Amino acid sequence: MTSSKIHDIDLYELLGISITSTTKEIKKAYRxxxxxxxxxxxxxxxKAAELFHELTRALEILTDEAARAAYDAVHKAKTEAKQRRRSLSSRYKKLREDLEERERRAQEEEARLSHANFHCRTDEDKLEAEVERLRKExxxxxxxxxxxxxxxxxHEARVKEAAQTLEAEGSRLRVTWRAARDDPSNGGYDYTTLHTIFSKHGEVTALILSAKKKGSALVEYSTMQAAEERRPVPAPAPAVSAGGGDFEELVLRRMRQAAEKQGLERSAEPLS
Incomplete structure (x- = not known):
């Protein structure tokens, strides 16, 4: 979207928002x-690249206070002019359009002659100046x-790739911990922290943090046996507090209990 085209595009309509939208609402619509x-x-x-570029330029202008003010001045003038044209009767509409066109050309000529003087610039000139400033800065x-x-x-690509490569359900572990729904730190555990914890005890082929539920992740080991050796004993779990080493100690303790239980079961098998 070049600066000469910005005048003719409704950036608010492009993002699907209103002229009174806040910066937060503008960013949300952009995403x-x-x-x-x-x-x-x-x-x-x-056309995807062109549309993505237009959305980015709309975000750039509407999230900058000075650029948005300049754009709003142009947008308001055009909106008011459109409303006035609609209110005119068909008898005078053509006459008014011709008059406005002559006035527009006269303003452009005046602006061209006095372009060096900032105070004499039109609203569109000011908008172009703000766009150029944003481009440079x-x-x-x-x-x-x-x-x-x-x-x-x-993230979506990793989830899709993991879903295509995961095989047996037995090689996966569902891991949960305490985390508030609005906690941006996810209870203190991110991908790197969890991967470090579980990689100590086997090859982790996939680790996916739930995008919808805080305090939840899916871990897949390279073999079903590796996952079974590390699967926690199915017993009521004590409360796990976010942060610190409590979570890792609990997981390791459950892994050891599972390994001991598996060893006892094998030793209890009848001899052939």
């Missing part, structure tokens, strides 16, 4: 739209949202 039309998801759609908020979208896509 929802960007995830649907990301070029990585639609490699065969030549870069937008931190845009980079953050793009990274969030990239991480979401990576």
């Amino acid at each position: 929802q739209k960007a995830l649907k039309c990301h070029p990585d998801k639609l490699p065969d759609n030549p 870069g937008s931190r908020q845009v980079k953050e949202e793009q990274e969030a979208v990239r991480q979401q896509l990576l």
Whole structure:
């Protein structure tokens, strides 16, 4: 989306939001739209990259206070002009459009002649200046949202790949711990921490943190035997507090109990 086209595009309509939307609502709408039309998801759609670029530029302008103010001035003027045109009778509509066109051309000529004077610039000139500033400076908020979208896509790809490669249910362990629903740290356990804990006792081929439920993950070992040796004894589990080493100690204790129980069962088998 070039700066000359921004004037003619309703950025709020593009994101599916209202002109009174907050920055948080703008970012949320951007993520929802960007995830649907990301070029990585639609490699065969030549328009996906163009739409994704337009969404990114819309986010860039509407999350910057100065750029949004400049855009809103243009947007308001165009909206008011559209409403006025609709209210005119068919008899005078053509006459009014011709008059506005002449006024627009006169304003463009005046702006071109006095472009060096900032105070004489039109609203559209100011918007173009803000867009150029954003292009040169870069937008931190845009980079953050793009990274969030990239991480979401990576997560979805890992889940999809894991679902295709997981085989026997017996080689998986469902791990749960205490974590509040709104806890951003997920009870203190992330992918790296859990992978380190379970990799000490066998080859972990897949580890997926639940995207919907806090305090839940799925661990898959390379063999069913490895998972059985590390499967906790099916007994009432004591409360596990988030953080610290309590969780790891509990898991290791259950693994040892399972291994001892399996050894006792094998020793109790009748001799042939």
